[in-house]
Amino acid sequence: MTGFWNALPTEGRWLLSTVAIQTLGRGLTLPFTIIYLHEVRGFDLALSGALMSVIAITALAVTGPGGTLIDRYGARSVLLVGLTAMIAGCALLAFATHPAVAAVALVLMGVNFGVSWPGFNALIASVVDGEIRQQYFGVNFALVNLGIGVGGIIGGFYVDVDDPATFTTIFLADAASQLIPMALLLGPLRRVRTQGAGDEQADDAGAMSYRAILRRPAILWLTLLTFIAMFIGYGQMEAGFPAFARQVSGVSTQVVGFSFAVNTAVIVLLQFAVLRFISGHRRTRVMQVMALVWAASWLILGATGLLPGSLAAAIGVLAFMGVFAFGETMLQPTVPAMYNDLATDRNRGRVNAVNAAAFQGGAITGPIAAGLLLDQGWDAGYIATMVAGCVAIIVLAIALERHVSATANGVTEPSPSAAPAPAPATGTEAATGLTDPPTPR
Template sequence: MTSTPAPRVSLRQFWADLPPAGRWLLSTVAVQTLGRGLTLPFTVIYMHEVRGISLDLAGVLMAVIAVVALIVTAPGGALTDRWGARRMLLIATTSQLVGCVILAFATTPWAFALGFCFIGLNFGISWPAFNALIATIVSGEARQQYFGVNFALVNLGIGLGGVIGGVFADVDNPMSFTWIFLGDAASMLVPIGLLLGPLRHVHGRSERPSDEDAGDEPGTYAAILRQPAVLWLSALTFLAVFVGYGQMEAGFPAFARQVSEVSTSVIGFAFAVNTVVIVTLQFWVLRRISGHRRTRVLLVMLVLWSTAWLALGLTGLVPATVAATVGVLVFHSLFALGETMLQPTIPAITNDMAPDHLRGRYNAVNSGAFQAGTILAPIVAGFLLRHQLGSVFIGMLVVGCVAMVGLALALERRISPAVNGVGPAAGPPEPVGATEAAPSGQVPLA
């Protein structure tokens, strides 16, 4: 990996350099995502084994989240640029709360579809809004570190939630699933309280440059999508989600139950292993990849992911055995190590590429690619696994990883060294309020 000299900042120094708003966000991330961990590993199992919904229909229903998210992503990004990230995040988290309450008591496909619509609304809005909020807080190398540390804390919350969910979730006791979904809903009260309390004066919005015509074409989605670098990055994000997160949420639990034949507690523990790897290694990885080309870091990730899916595939040869259990845990260990390389890179590339006043739209484009991957992933997984095509499922994912190698190298040729993480480092984040005038009663993020 091509590199340039870069100072290795300690975690303590990173925290000390953050503005107060950044510290508030990071200090509550794990609590916010605890509820997500309660339900993430068990949603497909809940629909299929508790409510009697077939695997392929469950896959289609899971895709509703991404369909709705894809529909609202573009307007969500534009409104983030116009209204500010804080207002949009309040709408998003409230929608997530409502959706989880509906799922807690859902017994029919239509009820699940309604709940997933609200959750999709959250996903579609929160991605561009939250990433834009982070990008206005920090800049330069600190931005990549922030995305990585935030991701580690997200996984800490999800992992702890997965362990708790694995203890309480019981397919013979439907009420146990009702309680974990209500727990997911309750966790949304944390970000809502944060946005209405300590961060109530933060809007996370940048004004358009004074010399830019309000009707200038570069501010439109069409103009953004005409940039080759944006198209290659979007394709890379789509495929990363299809072979990665989309399958981890839907394909992995189904494969582990139907092909590997491991218990729900093993699946919950596998997500916990995922968390331990990310939480313990994320900052170490951040220090090692600092100054290296982000596209080359992605190549290392793809080697890890390919190996992980092959390890999971081998468990199908020894179902319901200790070896299958070990294989499932090895899968999540390798997959998690790859995640520590993915999460700091693609968001950093996106936000280093984006002008400040269009950050919401650029993140929305990347979010749209993400949602498209999550639409297709559960549908394909449900179809293949319902028809006992586990080997085809694994082979497809490995081929997808190989295809991503070509996409990463193509993207590398179309972005500047600075966007790829090897250019001159940007300066430290400016103090809050340094670059834009605040509306009455509001303190902006610089």
């Protein structure tokens, strides 16, 4: 960790040192937003669920235009707009007593989520590169989980559904936490440039369109892989997994809640070790290992349905989250790093927007599929679908490896200039054309 920190440029240290504090505010509100809408503001559950979907739908809608604006005006300018929208949205939601007001607030928050993923990824990629970039994405992921996890714990102890003021406080705290990245963008990071040169950007406008980007086989395969990973991964964390754990495994809500704490703990504790393990290995191979780990986790969860309501089921649910988190530590350093190694400064915003759209698409369709399968009582079919998704990731990773360069795949190719030049032949060697073979190194 010391070597990694020393290798970072000053801008990278600024970005990384504040991640956990920035995301702590998000952790305060993330688990409790639907509780706030339904139990505190009195909106019925169906309406509350529909309002929650507004964030993801808005984020997906603005991701494409956001990526284009990032390439044209720079990530810094777009992120400042997104953060302003987030502050306004959180502050408005804190006092929302009518569904229409809450909807406007959630749209504003969705705007930020839509541009923050491609924006911050483009910013990171402009600051760090090479092997450090992969390590950075991994460490950043661990710190994001740490901030959200700690925020969730604090929020759980603080909020009280009988005291609306406690919920107002956490949403205002979430708004205040956005001032930290805003201060960084206006201060230490104000000179970081993510967009390409203006003339070159105009010349390549057609070649850098979303259609042209997705026609590149490496981007296309990686995007399909990302979508499926999100569909069977994060798309199940807020809907499919809790529903299966409650209805099929028969565990308590306390066990479900504690499983998320296990998830966070495993990521924070193992991310650094995993980064050292995967360093220098092909990212596509790491993705295949991740898929095998996730398949094992879904089989563990499926097995809990054989002993519903038992201690074994509770242990299995916790084990599922722990094993799943281990797979996450392999996903987050590899996929964003590969996207950015396949991008240039002239299309980095759009390439990261494609990544974000695949993530959001999987996160939206995953819960829908889970609801349809579990509502019909197809418990085994649900687990089988998740395992089949893991197999699909392995197949896509194999296909991706054929189209991606070794450098983008996380392997440093030896430079031809690094090979020692042969000594000039003299005497008999020159006459016969024979020389000794180079000594193996």
